[in-house]
Amino acid sequence: MPTPPLLALRGVCKRYGVVEVLTDIELEIYAGQVVALLGDNGAGKSTLVNVISGVAPADKGTIEWEGRAVPIKRPHDARDLGIATVYQDLALCGNLDVVGNLFLGREIRRFGFLDEVEMERRTRHLLERLTKGVPDLRVPTVSLSSGQRQTVAIARSLLCDPRVLLLDEPTAALGFEQTREVLDLVDQLRDRGLGVLLISHNMGDVKALADRAAVLRLGRNNGFFDVNTASQEQIISSVTGATENVPHRMASHESRW
Amino acid sequence: MRRTADNARAHPTEPTEPDTEAPQPSRGQVFARAVARGVDRQVAVARRKLSAGELGSLPVVLVLAAVWITFQSLNQSFLSPRNLSNLSVDVAGTGLIAVGIVFVLLIGELDLSVGSISGLAAAVFAVLNVNNGVPEWLAALIGVLTGTAAGTIQGFSFAKTRVPAFVVTLAGLLTWNGFMLYILGASGTVNLDEHGLVARLTSYYFTNDAVAYGLAAIAAAMVFLVCYQDRRRRKAVGMPYRSLRGIVTRTGVLAVIAFTGAYLLNRFQGLPLALLIFLAVVAGLDIVLRRTHYGRQIYALGGSVEAARRASLSVTGVQTAVLAISGTMAAIGGLFLASRITSVSQSSGSGVLLLNAIAAAVIGGTSLFGGRGTTWSAALGMLIIQSIASGMALTDTPAAVQFVITGGVLFAAVVIDSLSRRSQKAHGRA
Structure with a gap:
C-alpha cells in the first residue's frame, strides 16, 4: 500500500457570503516534494492557503493528514499538526x-x-x-x-520544525540575491523531507524548484502537472484558461501523476 | 531609556559594538578617557536611534526639566520639598487612570469611559460605606470590581461587535455617569470618613526616614541584580552582553534619582503612601507588559490584529482583558481622587480628568497608533501635566493659560509620535 500523502484536500469548498471562492478543491502534498500552486489573480490561491492554515476554515470537504481526516478550524489546529505558513503579507507585527x-x-x-x-x-x-x-x-x-x-x-x-510549509509568493518582493537564498532554502527543506506548497507567479522559480504543479482557475482545479515533463506552455495555458480541464477528470488525477 | 541598551546590542553594521564588553582596560588607563569614550558611544547610539525614530523617553525628560526650570525661576518654592511631596500625591490618582489608558492605547484603541468609571467606583464605595455601613475594605473592593465589571462589559462588546472602542466607551461614558448620579441620589455629595482606610490612601506618610531610603536602596539593588543576572546568562551562552560599567552607570543614575527623591520627601513628611502604591503599580504592570506572555499579546495586537490572530492569539480575550484592566485602574484611581478630597460628589470623575489621563499617557510617549509605550510613560506624562498645574497655581496663573499650555505640550507629543512613526517606516525603506 502506498504511503498516504502528508496533507490532502478532498472536495474543499469555501464561500465568503454568497461568493463561492473555492469549489471542490483537490490537492495532495507528499513529504519531500515541492508542489507549486499556480493560478491567475483571484483564482483562490491565497484563500486556499488560509483554509489550510486555519485562518479561514473550509465550509465543506475534508482535510486529511497522513490519510486521516483532521479538523482545521483555527490557526492553532494547523500549527499543532505541523503546518507552518509564510503569508503573502508576512503577518509580522x-x-x-x-x-x-x-x-x-x-x-x-x-x-x-x-x-x-x-x-x-x-x-x-x-x-x-x-x-x-x-x-x-x-x-x-x-x-x-x-x-x-x-x-x-x-x-x-x-x-x-513543521512538516508542511505553505509559502505564499515568498519571492515577490525580493531582489535577485535574496530570491536565490529563499529558493535554495526551499530546496534544502525538501531534502529534509518537508512537504512544501509554493505559490508563485514566476514560472522560472516553479520550473527550477517544483516537482509538481497544481493549477487553480476561478476557484476550481484546472489541471495537475509533472513539472519535469510538462512544458511551460502547457502549464501557462492552463493558468490562463486556454485549456479548460473537465472537472470529472479530477477524481482520477492520481494516475496522471 | 530602557531600550537604549537593548537595541544597541548586536547591530551588525556597527563593528564596534557600543554596549558590549570591551577587553578589560588596563589598570593604568586614565579614567577620563574611559568616560569620554563612553559618552562618544552614547552619542553615536543616540544619533542612530534618533534617525531610526526611536527617541524613547528622552524628549519627555527634557520637557519635564524645562517645565521644572521655568517654574523654579518664576517661583522659588516650586522645587521645595513641600511642593514636590504634594505633587507626588496629586500625580497618583489620575496617574493610575492613565496607566490603564496605556493598555488601551497599546492595542491602538481609546477608552473614553475612564472618567465616568472612576466616579462610579468612588460613588459605589461612598454609598456602601458611609450610607449603608459596609466595612470600608469590602466597600472599596466592590467599588474596584464595579470598575472591572464595567470595563469587561465594554471590552466584550468591543471585541465581539468590532465597533471601535472609542464609540463603545463613549456610550459607556454616559451610561456609567448616569449610574453614578442615580446611586448618589438626591443629596449628591457624600463625605468620607476623614480617618478611614481610603482617606489615608493619600494622607498617610511614612514619617520614618528609613522607609524611603530603604525602598530606594532596594529598588536600585534589584535593578542591578536583574541586569547583572541577564549579563551573566548572556555571557554563559556566548551572546552579546552589556558591559559591567554600563550596568553600574544605569543603576547609579537610578539610585541617584531614587535617593534624591527620598531625601526631598523625608524633608517634608516622609514617603507618601499614595506615591509608593503608584510606583509599585506602575513597576508591576510594566513587568506584566514587557516580561510576560500576556503583555506580549497586547503589544502584538497593537502591531497587527491580523498577524496576532494568525499567530493563534486569542484576540477577543486580550481585547476584553485590556478594557477590563483599564476599567479597574480607573476605579482604583477614582478611589484615590475621592481620598484626596475626602468626598464624592456628582462632579466626581467629570471635567478634565478623562482628558488629562489620556494626555498623560500620550505626552509620556505612548503612541496613539498602538504598539508603542510603557506604563512609565504614563507616570512621566502625568508628572509633566501635574507640574504645569502646580506651577500655575503657585504663580497665580489663570486656569485658561494652564489649559493652553497643557494643550500645547500634548500637541507637541502627538506630533513627535507621528513623526517618529513615519521616520521609523522610512528607515525601513531606505
Missing part, C-alpha cells in the same frame, strides 16, 4: 522586534516570565542557518528591509 515576532504566541518562559535570553539565542541560531546577513534582532521589524522581513517570516515558520 511591525512594532515587535525580530525575537518577539519569531516567538509570538509560543514564547519561552522561565519562572513565568519571558526568557528573552534563550529566545534571542535560538533566533540567532536559526537566522544564521538561513541567511548571511542576520538583521539586528532588537529593532522593530517595521524598520527592516523587505528582504530581511521575508527572512524573519520564513524563520518564524521554521521555528517549530
Whole structure:
C-alpha cells in the first residue's frame, strides 16, 4: 500500500457570503516534494492557503493528514499538526522586534516570565542557518528591509520544525540575491523531507524548484502537472484558461501523476 | 531609556559594538578617557536611534526639566520639598487612570469611559460605606470590581461587535455617569470618613526616614541584580552582553534619582503612601507588559490584529482583558481622587480628568497608533501635566493659560509620535 500523502484536500469548498471562492478543491502534498500552486489573480490561491492554515476554515470537504481526516478550524489546529505558513503579507507585527515576532504566541518562559535570553539565542541560531546577513534582532521589524522581513517570516515558520510549509509568493518582493537564498532554502527543506506548497507567479522559480504543479482557475482545479515533463506552455495555458480541464477528470488525477 | 541598551546590542553594521564588553582596560588607563569614550558611544547610539525614530523617553525628560526650570525661576518654592511631596500625591490618582489608558492605547484603541468609571467606583464605595455601613475594605473592593465589571462589559462588546472602542466607551461614558448620579441620589455629595482606610490612601506618610531610603536602596539593588543576572546568562551562552560599567552607570543614575527623591520627601513628611502604591503599580504592570506572555499579546495586537490572530492569539480575550484592566485602574484611581478630597460628589470623575489621563499617557510617549509605550510613560506624562498645574497655581496663573499650555505640550507629543512613526517606516525603506 502506498504511503498516504502528508496533507490532502478532498472536495474543499469555501464561500465568503454568497461568493463561492473555492469549489471542490483537490490537492495532495507528499513529504519531500515541492508542489507549486499556480493560478491567475483571484483564482483562490491565497484563500486556499488560509483554509489550510486555519485562518479561514473550509465550509465543506475534508482535510486529511497522513490519510486521516483532521479538523482545521483555527490557526492553532494547523500549527499543532505541523503546518507552518509564510503569508503573502508576512503577518509580522511591525512594532515587535525580530525575537518577539519569531516567538509570538509560543514564547519561552522561565519562572513565568519571558526568557528573552534563550529566545534571542535560538533566533540567532536559526537566522544564521538561513541567511548571511542576520538583521539586528532588537529593532522593530517595521524598520527592516523587505528582504530581511521575508527572512524573519520564513524563520518564524521554521521555528517549530513543521512538516508542511505553505509559502505564499515568498519571492515577490525580493531582489535577485535574496530570491536565490529563499529558493535554495526551499530546496534544502525538501531534502529534509518537508512537504512544501509554493505559490508563485514566476514560472522560472516553479520550473527550477517544483516537482509538481497544481493549477487553480476561478476557484476550481484546472489541471495537475509533472513539472519535469510538462512544458511551460502547457502549464501557462492552463493558468490562463486556454485549456479548460473537465472537472470529472479530477477524481482520477492520481494516475496522471 | 530602557531600550537604549537593548537595541544597541548586536547591530551588525556597527563593528564596534557600543554596549558590549570591551577587553578589560588596563589598570593604568586614565579614567577620563574611559568616560569620554563612553559618552562618544552614547552619542553615536543616540544619533542612530534618533534617525531610526526611536527617541524613547528622552524628549519627555527634557520637557519635564524645562517645565521644572521655568517654574523654579518664576517661583522659588516650586522645587521645595513641600511642593514636590504634594505633587507626588496629586500625580497618583489620575496617574493610575492613565496607566490603564496605556493598555488601551497599546492595542491602538481609546477608552473614553475612564472618567465616568472612576466616579462610579468612588460613588459605589461612598454609598456602601458611609450610607449603608459596609466595612470600608469590602466597600472599596466592590467599588474596584464595579470598575472591572464595567470595563469587561465594554471590552466584550468591543471585541465581539468590532465597533471601535472609542464609540463603545463613549456610550459607556454616559451610561456609567448616569449610574453614578442615580446611586448618589438626591443629596449628591457624600463625605468620607476623614480617618478611614481610603482617606489615608493619600494622607498617610511614612514619617520614618528609613522607609524611603530603604525602598530606594532596594529598588536600585534589584535593578542591578536583574541586569547583572541577564549579563551573566548572556555571557554563559556566548551572546552579546552589556558591559559591567554600563550596568553600574544605569543603576547609579537610578539610585541617584531614587535617593534624591527620598531625601526631598523625608524633608517634608516622609514617603507618601499614595506615591509608593503608584510606583509599585506602575513597576508591576510594566513587568506584566514587557516580561510576560500576556503583555506580549497586547503589544502584538497593537502591531497587527491580523498577524496576532494568525499567530493563534486569542484576540477577543486580550481585547476584553485590556478594557477590563483599564476599567479597574480607573476605579482604583477614582478611589484615590475621592481620598484626596475626602468626598464624592456628582462632579466626581467629570471635567478634565478623562482628558488629562489620556494626555498623560500620550505626552509620556505612548503612541496613539498602538504598539508603542510603557506604563512609565504614563507616570512621566502625568508628572509633566501635574507640574504645569502646580506651577500655575503657585504663580497665580489663570486656569485658561494652564489649559493652553497643557494643550500645547500634548500637541507637541502627538506630533513627535507621528513623526517618529513615519521616520521609523522610512528607515525601513531606505
